[in-house]
Amino acid sequence: MSKAKLLFDLILYVNAKRSFTAQDVANEFGISVRTAHRYLTDIADMGVPLYTEPGRSGGYRVLPNRTLPPIMFNEEEAFAIFFAFQALKYYQSLPFDIHIDSVSRKLYASLPDDTKRKIDGLDSVITFWNQKRTVPSPFLKEIIEAAAAHRLLKIEYVSKLENTVREVAPIGIYASEGFWYMPAFDQAHGEIRLFRTDRIVSMEQTKQAFEPQMELPDWLNRSTTLTPESPVRLYVELTREGLRQCRSQPWLEPYIVEVSPDEGYIESVIDQRELEFVTGYFFQLGTAVKVIEPRELVDGIREQAREILRQYA
Amino acid sequence: MSKAKLLFDLILYVNAKRSFTAQDVANEFGISVRTAHRYLTDIADMGVPLYTEPGRSGGYRVLPNRTLPPIMFNEEEAFAIFFAFQALKYYQSLPFDIHIDSVSRKLYASLPDDTKRKIDGLDSVITFWNQKRTVPSPFLKEIIEAAAAHRLLKIEYVSKLENTVREVAPIGIYASEGFWYMPAFDQAHGEIRLFRTDRIVSMEQTKQAFEPQMELPDWLNRSTTLTPESPVRLYVELTREGLRQCRSQPWLEPYIVEVSPDEGYIESVIDQRELEFVTGYFFQLGTAVKVIEPRELVDGIREQAREILRQYA
């Protein structure tokens, strides 16, 4: 085995063990203890954060920021990483912000000059637009850790009327429209509630563990798969503009039938409970669509139109 | 200089030159030609995509997917990368999707087992919520390239009334609410327009170059600070629901005045050109708001309401 390959493996070994002696390494790799020492100082020079504790029950230790063996990327892959970081640029708070910087620096330093220039040009050409929020969310990392380790959190939260202290079992966090949200099981209320993380005033990790009832993806999907109670047939005629508009609604898109580029219709089944929302949606599209069924929807739209005329009479 | 360091530098050299002979390398690094050959096969084995052309005026060449020298990341940095990729998960189309996969694979392969498990748990704990769009946008990469190279594009686009063919000078692309948008200078209309890339039916790169008038960040900032040509006073009364709704609109938010939790108003100045959009917005809010000024806006809303009643008469 070449020396390079061996050092490479040694990095992996070191990260896996976290704590070990030179003797361990010597045995594992079939080398002498002296050489084990030599190799270990080699990888320490390469950047693996090792330190040693002398004395009996001493040995080598790895600092918590463990190092991965060197990886070779190509230019396109570097682009992909910078590009992904772009997507995070507009968030005021991120759980990994410091490390995004350090990855960028390391990558950037290794690029040839012309590629650097290309990367520099990236944000003049592509952006992920997000509401630029000014409210910071300082607890993101703690929440992630607590959710992953299933630990209860004690938080002080700005509610509608007052600040409350609650014990919650966090399910996870998600970003939407520039805000961070934490769905969590509220112990006192006995149900899952949604918290905006920027409204958390203080946070404390407790030692208590909890039994996870749900994972984040489950929670996010939950509301979209409403079980139909009283189904209603939906039939809507679409003009060209109606087609264009409805196609950008994920919940309608699958049910659109295009008759010609200028004509189409929607045929689907919705639930009674969704009627209010659907009415609002088709109302707002005005004459770009014409609802045929259900009757209630047509009535709802007419009623809304009448209300407006009444208001501005 | 150690061999490792030298190979490292050689990778950089090779990427910078793209085409060179063993003799060049020997001179550059002060080694013999024979050793240059040996080193070059070494880095080729390491994954640098070299090939050679024999014969006079032959030499070593680098394939277009250029390789960066090996980089060492630590666990936190790997997390940051995976995390950034998470943010892109809900996009149906991305310009660099293939390379995101390959970066993930390379990184993942180098992780110790326990870290792998942590990464696997990441999406059960954190998500970037985005409308999950089903409409694909196949031309993203072409647009970026054209924008960066300042090349005119010929596109067929689904407009309100018909499909049109236009020659446009793309400024860039940006993502918002799960859609991709391309602001571009429309040659025929002589102004910058905004296109949704999923509405582009076909695209052709022309050989023609253009003089860039504006970069993407400029454009994104400019649209919010439209120079008022013919300013119009806007005054809208808000109910409790109106307050709630308007507050989540970043363009309205600064102008909302809350009189009581159940009452408020908007007082602002908008531009004549924005009237159509604003009319649509307040129309859709129905009786939650009451527009007082401008007159045109009120008339527009009433007209839309009448049209609806006429349609469903």
Add this chain to the structure above:
DNA sequence: TAAAACCATGACAGAAACTGTCATGGTTAA
């Protein structure tokens, strides 16, 4: 057609780097 300018590869001796063995000198915990 020959010469020039490349790459590819093997052989080999001398140089350089690496390795294991010993030895010595620390520190810490039991």
Add this chain to the structure above:
DNA sequence: TTAACCATGACAGTTTCTGTCATGGTTTTA
């Protein structure tokens, strides 16, 4: 005090690396 660690240096034997030389390709150009 002893055991179990790390740290480092010296040294000889081993391995690897390097440069030189030689041979055999291919392609361009004069």
